[in-house]
Amino acid sequence: MTTPEKANSTPKSSKFLLFLGCAIPYRVSSYEISTRKALAELGIELMEMPEYNCCGLPIDPVNHEMMLTLAARNLCLAERQGLNVVALCPGCAGTLRKVNKKLKENKELKEKINGYLKETGLEFKGTIEAKHILQLLVEDVGLEKIKAAVKKPLTYLEVTEHAGCHVTRPAEAVSFENPENPEALKNLIEATGAKYVEYIDKIACCGAPIAGVNDRIPLQLTREKLVHIRKAGAKALITVCPFCHMMFDTNQPRIERMFNETFKIPVLHYPQLLGLAMGFTPEELALKDLRVDTTHIVSQIIGKEEGD
């Protein structure tokens, strides 16, 4: 499996089309806001993607070819502009990546989907790449540059990650890093100076995808993870997915009530953590949009500033 340093051999870019997807503009603006701030600081230019549509993953269970076509349409729009795509949601990123790869490799499938796309005047050629923001940070920015951009190392903060599923799985299709031993987010967290903490079953899923059909199971799953996280002593949890974030943050009070637990573990998007380390204020990073109270960590940062 590739380690972040030795990843893809594709040349580095600094201009990307931003694929927002469906959930982020709808409910998780804090992820978008903090991302724009952090990436601008790192010299990445994000262009808006006109006319984009849902990546197709939510309706894959209904009709697979529609999913392939919807994803391919987005890839065609990006190909038209000749730019690579970065997505903040791993579901979108994983789907776009998978479909990109499948269509490039399977001639028959490509012909079929192009047959559908022809109706709207588009043709998939396979000339661009789609990435999740983690991959962009590791490959196109690089850990060194990120470390250099950190002005206030978060050395007093003990933090852990929810690795998520679609950033790395299925390994063969997404081909980013080893899903059983993911290192990218860990390295990125440590680059901010924060202390990284391990916990049992770090790579388990949060269950969010089936919350519309059965929400008891995902809540139990998420609760178990929070129990392990609490046991490991982490003071904050970092996510890179809007749905995982909703599961851990928006649903945390509910889980506490349902199962009679106390967690009070703030859940930040990675760009928010990075932003804090870069010196942005909590307001700039939309920390107030988070449901679980973050004053505790924030006060530590401010305290540090005053104490220096």
Place this chain on the structure above:
Amino acid sequence: MSKANPKVKVKSSKTDEKVTSTPSAKPLSQKSEEKTLEISATAPIKAHEFDPHFKYEISKMHGGEKLMQCFQCGTCTSDCPIARFSDSYRPRTLIRMTLLGLKDRVLSSETLWLCAACFTCTDRCPQDVEVASVIRILRNTAVERGYVPLVFKELGSSILETGIAYRIPDLRLKKREQIGLPPLPKGNPEAIMKLANVTGFSKMLKKGEQA
């Protein structure tokens, strides 16, 4: 992937163990899960229920090529996040029913819709069976028969109308302006509708209404 539909308030009962989901969807209550257990375990499975051609059909579809290599080792189920918290959801059993040709049982089963598509099973299968893809194929096939959980209909119709899976309220769009975010790109519903017709997606969505 189906997400919690925020438009409808989710009712959670006082005793938290009861399953609830969006009331407008097919309720998967405790009782209903027992029913599912019943479906997959009602003995005996009668001779007429075996359709040996089913596995060839499924393995011809994209993603199901290695289906018949499954030797029922249980790796997929052992670490499946959903199986660990469910009394009846077992990816291995869904594959088993497919291989045996228990077409009606598997396509009408409710646990078929519990897969979270996390791909842990696909990644770990020692025989390269794309377990999550086979389940997706089973779901596609179930949809053709008219089994479509409501949440997908909502997501689907939103996509056809706006291009994205949720209908974003105007308030949200205004808020973007306020905080200085660039305006959300407008979709292209005509293009999406054309694609939906030509792939058969719009037909599938309508099927759900007949079920």
Place this chain on the structure above:
Amino acid sequence: MGEENPRIGVFVCHCGLNIAGVIDVKELTEYAKTLPDVFYAKDNRYTCADPGQDEIRKAIKEHKLNRVVVAACSPRMHEPTFRKTCAEADLNPFFFEMANIREFSSWCHPSTPKEATEKAKDIVRMAVAKARLLRPLKEIEVPVTNKALVIGGGIAGISSALDLAEMGFRVYLLEKAESIGGHMAQLDKTFPTLDCSICIEGPKMVDVGRHSNIEIISYADLVSVSGYVGNFKVKIKKKPRYIIADNCTGCGECRDVCPIEYPNEWDVNMGVRKAISVPFEQAVPLVYTINLDHCIECYKCVDACGARQAINFDQEPEEIELEVGAIIVATGFDIYLPYDDPLYGYGKYDNVITALEFERLILAAGPTGGKVIRASDGKKPHSVSFIQCVGSRNLKKYEYCSGFCCMYALKNAILLKEKYKDDVEVYILYMDMRTAFKGYEEFYRRARDLGVTFIRGRASHVIEDPETKNLTIRAEDMTLGQPIELPAEMVVLCTAAVPKADAGDLARRLSISRGSDGFFMESHPKLKPIDTPVDGIFVAGACQAPKDIPYSVSQGSGAAARAATILSKEKWKIEPIIAEVNPELCRNTKVKCGICAERCPYGAIEVLEKQPAKVVTAMCHGCGTCVAECPADAITQKHFTDEQIFAQIEEALKEKPEGKILGFLCNWCCYAGADLAGTSRFEYPPLIRPIRVMCSGRVDRDFVLEAFRRGAGMVLVGACHLPYDCHYISGNWKMKTRMDALTPMLEKLGLSSQRFRVEYVSAAEGLKFAELMREMAEQLKELGPEKIEAENAKLKPILDRMLAKKLPQRVQQVVQQKAPQ
């Protein structure tokens, strides 16, 4: 016999329905009758069976046939059979040619019987064309050195060595480690009898050490092997022990005073040994070794050794050379160490160990004195779980089943239960329990009786509790239908058996092949499981495939018997398919040349100043590289002459050549791979017309040019994989250089690049060959006959000119060669 006018008999085999089920054998036989010089043609249900062979012998006598063509299976299968048939009818066996219409037609083109029959007709016509030009040859006899080399001193090697020694042959037993014994000597008890392993192997090891006919060469590596069956020259390098073996009595006083300890590999690094020591007490030979990496040269050992003066720090590596007639490879296996799989935590979690480590724990003579304890706290575990199939039966790691792990897991479980009774709970997580042989199923019942719990479900994930270091195993108990989280205080991984790390290196030195799983390949998996494609070299034991002790011992004895068939003879017959220089054409008499000697992989050609080059018959292995390299076309290869090959090219491309692929396939790899494609019934379009050569080095560039001159749609040269697989060492490299120079020239002349392919296919790659055929057929279709004909029209005049210079010379050679040998 062998006069001017060929009288050819063609025998078309039905092979039951294997051929007749697809190919119209009657039509084929009638067609054969129409070919010039064919005086007799008959079809037959089973030509290789006695009645079939009888018919051939009768027909030879009745119809005065002087050439025989059998259209049936692969020559790699039955060429020797039918050569004998001819010899029995007083016909020189080299007047026989085989047309492969089974592996190369009926088996791989079942859905296109018409095309398969047409292809068979072409193949028969090609064989008849070659048969016309065959010459009588006499087998060469070489003397046999009646000594044997056994590489590897494990139980299989020991078995071979003892049997051969008892038969009266001198045996050299080469062992890489300090002592013989192999993995069996590391085990505690053996299944299903629970005999103490070293107790049953020890006496055998001592027998080997004592036997007057066996010389153990231990702590030594194989450097090179040259020569051929009956006459191998082996170079071995002995590593310095810094001990004079003859003076060492094995008393151990040096070890007692040595102050340095280091991890003992024999104990899987769980125990220690001294810088001067033996790996284990029962080592054979019982000679100590100093590990200079750890020795501090305090010389306390020299003092302790005293008058015996067995220690010599100035010892140098020693190279020795042996001459043997047969070689047995019994180098054994290693186990997979799953450091690369984070799901099991091996290497991270203290209490997750491999089965071999477990053996050393429970062994009374092991580093813990037989106590099974956890690495994390030194305490006895109350629950031990064995996880089966770690790395085995997994397409992502090793596809095969390792064979003995079910049994040794049962053994270890039973040992635990008998030692600790109800104090320890034992679980085995398995997919299948494979207990097939004598006493094995009964052993399984014994385990159940003792209370071992069997969980059918493949464990996928082991999680460690960071405080207690206890483990939780995630699996699905399939019989219950529930995912479970099984607690275990110790986890034993039963990992895959894999080929030794240097197996590839050894294969190269011996010129033997490895299968796709990395183990050494046998000649035929059913009928010749001990022979290798190289005459005189045999395999035994786990280096051929994972196997248990009784099977290894049996194979060891079997290999000894096979080797004895060579060693018991005074002379051994070698196929006379060797190269010969025509002194009148050799350029070296006029201008200094010597290209043949330089290119010969065996150095088998002598070139003296102003003298024509001369092939040393006994050293020539018959690759044909020199024949293709000679700029004067002065060398021929018997039985694979230029004329014969040109004739085959002509016949292959007689009709509709633009739709055909002409393939030059090397006997050992590509042709064998194509055979395997047929045997495995992989179907592909019937466009190829194959010409068999012994080595791809034989493929002259003129063959390729002639093929295009005659209008071939595509030309394929199929060889052994680079860099090391060529059975004639480097024939494939010479071919590559040759074709690398030819390709740009052809492309400049307007040839589409897809039309000339050089591919590397091994004998195990049947699927690859079939896929290559499908790919080439599709490309041929895409190019289309018009484009090909247009390119050919452009090429022909140029190629005519190029080859006209050479062809008359060849004709002259044929006239000369017609004189009786």
